[in-house]
Structures are given as structure tokens and as C-alpha cells.
Amino acid sequence: MISIEDVYFNHLDESKEILKGLNLQIKSAQRVVIIGASGSGKTTILRLIAGFIAPTKGLIKFDEVIIAKDAKSYLPPYKRGISMVFQDLALWPHMNVEENVAFGLKMKNIPKNQINEDVKRYLSMVDLQNYNYKRIENLSGGEQQRVALARALIVKPKIVLMDEPLSSLDEDLNKQLRRKIVSLQKKLGFSLLYVTHNKEEAKEIGERIIVMKDGVIREKVENVRL
Amino acid sequence: MSQKLFSWIVFTIIFFICVSPVAVMVIEAIGKEDILIQLLHSKESLDSFFNSLILSVFVSFMTTLIGTLVGLILGKTNISLKKAILFLMLIPLLLPPYILALGWVDMLGVVGFFSELLFGFLGVSLVLFTLYLPIPVLFVLFYLKHINPHLEEAAYIYCDKKYVLSRVTIPLILPSIILSFLLVFILSFGEYSVANVLRYSVFPLESFVQFSAFYNFDGAIMMAMPMLLIALFVLFIEQFYLEKRIFKYKSFDYIHIFKLENNQKIYIVAIMIFCAFFMVVVPFWGLFSKIGSVDIFLIAFVKCLDSLLHSLLFASVSATILTFFAFIAAYIVYSKVFLVSKLIDMSLIFLFIVPSTVLGIALILFWNRPWIDFVYTSVLIVFFGYFAKYLFLGSKLIQHRFTQMPYSMVEAAMIFGADWKKILKYIFLPASYKVLGVVFIVFYIFILRENTITMLVYPPGYETLPVYIVTQMANGKEEIIAALCIIMTLSALIPFLLAMMLFRKKERA
Numbered sequence A: 001m002i003s004i005e006d007v008y009f010n011h012l013d014e015s016k017e018i019l020k021g022l023n024l025q026i027k028s029a030q031r032v033v034i035i036g037a038s039g040s041g042k043t044t045i046l047r048l049i050a051g052f053i054a055p056t057k058g059l060i061k062f063d064e065v066i067i068a069k070d071a072k073s074y075l076p077p078y079k080r081g082i083s084m085v086f087q088d089l090a091l092w093p094h095m096n097v098e099e100n101v102a103f104g105l106k107m108k109n110i111p112k113n114q115i116n117e118d119v120k121r122y123l124s125m126v127d128l129q130n131y132n133y134k135r136i137e138n139l140s141g142g143e144q145q146r147v148a149l150a151r152a153l154i155v156k157p158k159i160v161l162m163d164e165p166l167s168s169l170d171e172d173l174n175k176q177l178r179r180k181i182v183s184l185q186k187k188l189g190f191s192l193l194y195v196t197h198n199k200e201e202a203k204e205i206g207e208r209i210i211v212m213k214d215g216v217i218r219e220k221v222e223n224v225r226l
Numbered sequence B: 001m002s003q004k005l006f007s008w009i010v011f012t013i014i015f016f017i018c019v020s021p022v023a024v025m026v027i028e029a030i031g032k033e034d035i036l037i038q039l040l041h042s043k044e045s046l047d048s049f050f051n052s053l054i055l056s057v058f059v060s061f062m063t064t065l066i067g068t069l070v071g072l073i074l075g076k077t078n079i080s081l082k083k084a085i086l087f088l089m090l091i092p093l094l095l096p097p098y099i100l101a102l103g104w105v106d107m108l109g110v111v112g113f114f115s116e117l118l119f120g121f122l123g124v125s126l127v128l129f130t131l132y133l134p135i136p137v138l139f140v141l142f143y144l145k146h147i148n149p150h151l152e153e154a155a156y157i158y159c160d161k162k163y164v165l166s167r168v169t170i171p172l173i174l175p176s177i178i179l180s181f182l183l184v185f186i187l188s189f190g191e192y193s194v195a196n197v198l199r200y201s202v203f204p205l206e207s208f209v210q211f212s213a214f215y216n217f218d219g220a221i222m223m224a225m226p227m228l229l230i231a232l233f234v235l236f237i238e239q240f241y242l243e244k245r246i247f248k249y250k251s252f253d254y255i256h257i258f259k260l261e262n263n264q265k266i267y268i269v270a271i272m273i274f275c276a277f278f279m280v281v282v283p284f285w286g287l288f289s290k291i292g293s294v295d296i297f298l299i300a301f302v303k304c305l306d307s308l309l310h311s312l313l314f315a316s317v318s319a320t321i322l323t324f325f326a327f328i329a330a331y332i333v334y335s336k337v338f339l340v341s342k343l344i345d346m347s348l349i350f351l352f353i354v355p356s357t358v359l360g361i362a363l364i365l366f367w368n369r370p371w372i373d374f375v376y377t378s379v380l381i382v383f384f385g386y387f388a389k390y391l392f393l394g395s396k397l398i399q400h401r402f403t404q405m406p407y408s409m410v411e412a413a414m415i416f417g418a419d420w421k422k423i424l425k426y427i428f429l430p431a432s433y434k435v436l437g438v439v440f441i442v443f444y445i446f447i448l449r450e451n452t453i454t455m456l457v458y459p460p461g462y463e464t465l466p467v468y469i470v471t472q473m474a475n476g477k478e479e480i481i482a483a484l485c486i487i488m489t490l491s492a493l494i495p496f497l498l499a500m501m502l503f504r505k506k507e508r509a
């Protein structure tokens, strides 16, 4: 479980407070969606949990262990058991599909044959069999999206952070991939923190929906449809 | 006039003035291979060729290695004094290369253990290393600015910073590292003024001597051929390998910074400042200690006044005209007019990487003939030399500015019926004022420091300050020469500093 307690954040040499006393709990294997206007601080929450930035004040706990408190981060991103899908996907252009997906496992010194097996399994999970040696720039938007998913999930993270991952796709593809994400989450059982500004997307993905405005949570909605 | 016709006219001008002299030189060389073979049979020429080869491989390897490291430290960490360190390192590149060499000679003297090291491979390497170190540093800094920080953060999720650096950051800037290696290689292969001061035999010096001391034109032409081949080889790699691998530059809100511990920061800054001091400040210390008194400085100033005025005049007039041409050339290359854009781009790169001795000799051979020898006998030939050598630099800088403008700006103007001339005037020109200022300064400084082409082609009575200093080296007094070097340094640094202050103010406004 992640808990964010009374977190404030502002960027260095900027007086504007982006988060103002945020409180948020995410249970394990739960899907939480954050929705809010652009600039309301959604990405900032994900970057705090990932560990790219530390809260100016307040604390973040993973399973009751404090990992960041009052401008100090006690755990770098690669030790937090998280994964992230970036808004611009951030696939590495100098690596092919397989190298992108395998990166996380390679960094954990997993044996080569195990890596190959996993890459194959996760690529087929996102319907990209035989895409191993394709270059990123030759893939369509939807295909790149799925490579990013496979890259994030292959390391079996406890928590997956997704920052408007489908915002650049057309509506059909968007719907198709939403379902894919939900089914993968149910199958693999990670906690999902999903940021979007699309209400429909939020309703379909979230078990809980959190509405952000100006650095604070406006409302929390238990999604009754599920 | 259509843009196509205009582009072809511009290309014709560039081709006629600068490229055809090199082409004519190659044609003249055909059938005279025996002269080259003869020359290479002489031990001096062969030795000098291998000296040059080993020297430039060594220098380009070392500068690229250390320069990449320095670039990563300056661009990617949170150390302090970054700007000061960069500025200190940049100074040598703004000056005629031999100044540093003279400074070291004044520092270490002409006898003794260290002096023996200085006069030879190590001394020349040290000076060329100091001179060209800023090239990989600037390349790396530039490319680092255009890496998407998310690419590094995405890796930071899986591994520590060492691996982020080695698996993502460095591979992403690799093309720039290779490019700076090639550039330093070609520059150090063509540079002879440092070797001249430190009495080390290098190939371009041999060809220069053939030309200016023995009046052996055929010999000089033939010795230009290997250098030309190397330049063509570099051009080939640039065009067919690197061009495609350089990812499109885009700017991002922030740069991913690798935070260092405080004590690490102090060590790194201390080491870098110490090295920069050793490499840059010590030779100037040598020059100053040689001068001794203000009187000598004044005597030197009076002596060099003519040449100083020539230098300032040439540099400012040429830089103005070149800035104009660079803007035009950049626009044509940017517009991708069929074939001609590519031709202009390749011509400019080629002229930039052809060693200056080769270019100078080619210009003389070409323009020193009936009907057109008014060029050879006037300062026009000096200008043509600068035009050929440096147009590329300015054109590339301006092109970079163009690529950062959203293309929709152009399309929006087209909807209202603006033709290419109006688009150039009302869209590209106003958007480029700042970069044009930068380009002017770059031209000004590089022309001011130029001594190789100028030395070869200047008509009697029009010597520039760098050339005057070289002529003084033969028989002038050491302290006067040292004072001349300081005057030269000031005349390059003062406009540079003024420009930096000016641009900084504008940025704040």
C-alpha cells in the first residue's frame, strides 16, 4: 500500500505551490484514477511516487516504510518496485523493441534465456509477437503504446504509474487499449495509478476516481459501476 | 525570380568562388603522380606525413575522451562554476593557435628537460589538445540539451545512475561524439602553426614550405592531395553515416540532472579548474612575464597598428557580408529545394573541412591567371578564403534556429499568399535577429584569428595581425612578440565578452 501524507511540493526557485497538503492512499492491486485539468499537479504526484522528485514537506510511505520525507528521498526510483508509462512513452530510440522491453530485466542481471522467455511472453500479452527486432520509429502510435506497456510490466512491479498514456491515440484505439490495461491489471495484480483528463477513460479504468484541482483533491469517488 | 532559380544562382556563386579552385587543383594534379611518389620517397615528407597522422589521431582521441567527460560533467551534474570553467576552456579556440605555443615557450624556455618535452610530439599534442578540447565539450553540451529527460527517467526506474549514463545518455549523444572526433581529427591534421613554433615536422607544414619557400607549385599541389582525400573521407562518413543517426533536435522544459554529493562536487570542480588553469592560464603567464614592462607593450602596439587595423577591418567587413550569405544559404538548405540545397550543404561542409593550406593554395592557383587576377592582387582573395572556410559555421547555426521554429508559422503565411521572399523577410528574418548577432561574432572571431589562408594569399601591404606576428617570429624580439600576442588576445576577447554581456542582458529582458 502507498500512502501520501500531507504532501506539499514546489519546484526549486519557484514560489508557486503545486501540491498543497495532499493525502492519498492506494491499496495493493487497486486501480486508482486521477483526473483533473492540465496543470493541476497530476504528473507531479506520479513523479513523487516514482522518486524523481521529493516532497518539499510531508511524507510518502510504501507498506508503512517511509521512503521520502521533508525534501529527502530515502529510496531511488530503481529500488521502489515501481514502473511508469510516460505521457510521451519515452521509448529509447537507439534500441529496438526487444531491447526496450528487456532493459529492466537485464539491469536485474536475470539470466539470458529467462529474459528471452519473458520478452516473448510479455510481447504476446500485448499482441506484439514477432516485433522483437523492429525499430521504434517504424511503429504506429498504438504499437509504441503497447511496447511501453510491456516494458513497464515485464519487471513485475508492485505499482504501475501511467501518465495519460492513451491521450495521443484515436478514440477506437483508446477504448481498445483501456480494456487491455484493465485486463492486464486483473491478470497480473499490480496497483495502478492512472492519470487522465478523459472522464470516460476514468470511469472505465478506475475503481476509485480522484479529482484534482489546484494541487488539492476536490473529491474522491468510489466507482460504483464496477 | 523563383526560389529554385535563386538557389541555383547562390550555388553557382559558391561553386565558382570556392569549390572550383579545389576542383581545378585536382585536375592539375592528374598525371603528376610521379611528383608525389618522388616527394614521398624523401624521408622528410614521409616522416612528416606519419607524424601528422599519429599526432591527429592521438589529439582527436584524447580531446574526444576528455571533452565528452567534461561535457557530461558540465551539462549533467549540479556542480558550481560551470560557466567560468567553460569560458576558461574556450579562450584558446578564440585565438590563433600559435599563441599558446609561444606562451609555453616563454614559460619553459628553450633549454632544459621540460623544454625538450615541449619541442616535439608531446608539446604539440598538449597545445592542440588545449585548443580543440572545447569542440567535443560544446558538441556534447549541445546534444545533451536536446535529449528528452523522460528517456533517462524511464531508465532510472530500472537501474542506478551509472547505467542510466552508459546505457541511455551516452548512446543518445554518440553521433555527436563521433562527429567531434572527426572534426578535431581533420582540424589537427591541417594545423601547422603550432608545430612550426615547436619545431615539429608535420605534413601541412611541409606542403606550405614547398609552396612558399621553394616555389614548388607542383609539389605543393601533390602534397595537398592526401589531405584532400582525408577531408573527402570525413565528408563521406558525415553524409552517409552520421546524418541519419543524429536524432532530431527538440527542446524540453528541463534537463535530467545527476546530483552529486557535496564532497564529490568540490573535488571535481577543483580538478577541472586546476587543469584549465594549467592548460590556459600558465602559457599566458609565460607571455606576461616575458613582456615585463608597459613600454614594451606600447612599442609593440605602435609597431602593429597597421596590421591590427587591417585585421579589425577585414574581420568586421567580412563578418557582415558572411552573415548575410550564411542567412541566405541556411534558408536554401532549410527549404530543401531539389538537389541544389543538398549541393550547397555539401559544398559548405567540404570547404569547412578542407585543410586551410590546401584551400589557400587552390585559391592562388585558380585566381592568379589572366582576366581574373584582379582577385589575386587585391584583398578579394583574402575574403574568398574566409568565405570558403567559415560560411558553413554560420549557416549551420542559423539552420538550427530555423528548425526550432514551428513549420506552421510558414504554412500560415503561405495561406495568405506570401511567396518565399516575403516568408524570408517577414518570418525568418525577424525570428533570427539574435542568432544573426551570434553568427556575426563567431565569424568575426574566427576571421580575426585566421592565419593560415591569410598567410598564403594576402596581397603585399595588407597583412593582418596574426600574420604580422608570424613574420616577427623569424627575427623579432621575444618580448615584442609576447606583447603582440597579448594585443591579439585582447582584440579577440573584448568583442567576445561584450557580445556575451549583450546577449545575456537581452535574455533577461
Ligand SMILES: Nc1ncnc2c1ncn2[C@@H]1O[C@H](COP(=O)(O)OP(=O)(O)O)[C@@H](O)[C@H]1O
Residues within 6 Å of the ligand: A011, A014, A018, A036, A037, A038, A039, A040, A041, A042, A043, A044, A045, B253, B254
Ligand atoms: N520543472 C518545472 N519547473 C517549474 N514548474 C513546473 C515544472 N514542471 C511543472 N511545473 C508546473 O507545475 C504545475 C503542475 O504540473 P503537472 O504536475 O505537470 O500538471 P498536470 O500533469 O496535472 O498537467 C504546472 O503549473 C506546471 O507549469
Ligand SMILES: [Mg+2]
Residues within 6 Å of the ligand: A042, A043, A163
Ligand atoms: Mg501531466
